[in-house]
Amino acid sequence: MTMPYTIKHAQQLDARDELRSFRDEFYIKEGTIYMDGNSLGLLSKRAEASLLQILDSWKELGIDGWTQGEHPWFYLSERLGDLMAPLVGAKPEEVIVTGSTTLNLHQLVATFYEPQGNRTKIVADELSFPSDIYALQSQLKLKSLNPDEHLVRVKSRDGRTLTEEDIIEAMTDDVALIVLSSVLYRSGQILNMKKITEEAHRRGILIGWDLCHSIGAIPHALDEWDVDFAFWCNYKYLNGGPGCVAGLYVNEKHFGRTPGLAGWFSSDKRKQFDMEHTLTPAPDAGAYQLATPHVLSMAPLLGSLELFHEAGIDRLRKKSLQLTQYMMDLIRYELADFGFSFGNPLDDETRGGHIYLEHSEAARICKALKAQGVIPDFRKPNGIRLAPVALYNSFEDVFRTVQILKAIMTEETYKQYENTRDVVA
Template sequence: MFIMEFNPTREYAAFLDKNDDLKQFREQFYIQPEKIYFDGNSLGLLSKRAEASLLTLLDSWKQHGIDGWTQGENPWFYLSEQVGVQLSKIVGAKPEEVIATGSTTVNLHQMIATFYKPTSKKTKIVIDELNFPTDLYAVQSQLGVHYENIEDHIQYVRSQDGHYYTYEDIVAAMTDDVALIILPGVLYRSGQILDLKALTTEAHKRGIIIGFDLCHSVGSVEHSLHDWDVDFAFWCNYKHLNGGPGAVAGLFVHEKHSGTKPGLAGWFSSDKEKQFDMETSLVQANDVSAYQMGTPHLLSLAPLLGALEVFNEAGIQRIREKSVQLTEYFIQLYNHYLSEYDFELSCPVNNELRGGHVFMTHADSARICKALKEKGVIPDFRAPNGIRIAPVALYNTFEEVFEVVQIIKTIMDEKLYEYFKNEREIVA
């Protein structure tokens, strides 16, 4: 991956776009005129192929009724596994290790219920204090099943500066009383990438099961979950993978755990050859399918067929390379044009340590985000004072990055943010 030379002109941005070998994918997405969408790390845009795959499933319902479970272009009974095959290519896993099922939070509950096996000496779950809150809530509620004083059984990884973790801080939390570790692949605020391979090795040295929340890393960085020997991982598919709001989530369980009884079982945990025998005892699938529960949410699953087709056609390696170039270019422009406006760049500047977005903090972040939206730019505000900027490789351009920096400069020069209240909306 090359480090781009820097030239602070619009002409250079146009040059970069002309030489972008992913530029043809932009036309496959619905781009709104007069808008610059830099919030793809919260919700990716709709692709025409995702729309088509949803309409195809609706048509199969129209044409086949209940026989759509086994007939039509994409029989519903096998759709979760079919999408899982596509996801496995993105996360570096075997097809039988990945399934599209549930939501991020549901899948995390399933993994804790399955792999958290406290003993008299090992009762703690390690989680980091900067993690997305749903993970904290799930851990707390699962511990509540076992213990009254749940805080006695949570081991937090603490950040020294409120933005990043050191490798040493995380490893130090892997004490003898830890039974399970749950960490993010990319920190959702700062965008710091954690070293999943090294952390997995350290956990396993201590006999600890370890799993990762990949919501902000899947589709923006490369993974090799099987080869890294990760025990489990879970993620949403509506951010960088463009599966749509409420898209069915992804789940990875390493093949070494095949046969492990699901902590939360349902009829879709069944061996597919036995599922409709309607036995009173579960005959579970012998792969990741065992960690499904109820009937798949097919209308939230169908768009992924088209969305992931686009993604895998482009390839995670090329997507990662352009993603790094886009965020690196933003940082270069930030340093050139925005350094005098009291922003703090609170994401890694090292390309190898930064995920798919840039994070800036400012005392007036909420009102700056509102001013950006007024100017047609869609960023993401994160309380209390953060702005996330996520140029996405498949549909954003270098010229858009240049334009956004110029708009921010204008907002700050003309104090346009002062026309807005410095408080978040209902949805930040």
């Protein structure tokens, strides 16, 4: 049966959506359709409330806020780790909210990259987010190793995705560590974390995962997959706010290992204020903290994670797949004659939370979309990322986005803009 591509049908889909009430939890600017939640999630009313609650504890308690109040700041990183652990399939003590994505990567590589004998190389891939590569290059230089020789970047066959075979082939006997992204930031491809981790361990190689584009969008089972470590940001699908404190995971089998980078909050909390010059690391993932936590930047996560607990990551993933499939179907139907192609995987198993449209005029099309109230994301050289986020986007949002895009192409209004990215794409 031919699918009815009408606004009425989109509204019917929304009426049947069991997660539709969560949209009301978010601040959505009138007259806009937000499709950039894979770059920065929207503010929820509960995140706002938890931030104000922490501010109030500062106002009322002063320095006693570290140990008093409903959410004592001294234990806030651990409390948030407890709340976040189900989203990555881990034990609470294996997760800590701390640092930033790149800082946490530096910490984890400084800890787990131990070149010995012939094993000196780190495997990443040529589609990694640049910050990850910068960090890996830096860590190699700190070990007096040349990144051009010791950083192996798995090649992509099509410039968008990676194949398991090519990744596994790179796992040679001179590799000490592997760092890959669970979901590729451009194409949204989900890598098979379970299989790739098993293959790495079969060859005696430690492996860590960048979960920036998967946490909050897809389920994880890090413990079940026996992942060594992982790290991520919390401002995309988890809606923690711009610059929100990040998170990391360390498998409990590695507890007791001395962190590569030590700091004030690496301490066992029972010993921290003994003020000794010999570090007694925390017995769990808390050891991988460094400096005093950014309390106000963590606070919104208290409210945001409540929503994930109520919605459930499995239900969110189900709706996300429905939204992205609906968007692809509409694009095929409405935009077949305008030169668009999909750069994202088409199947449910390997498609993440966003659509990656390719077009030679992508930069100016993004500008035209934004002028019409649709917030997309441009990725050089020719990519348009559109992320219908399950917590707050609707099927009607998707329908209207595609209709606006069709009008832009039909009327050629995109030609009013230069086909170059802005400073922030």
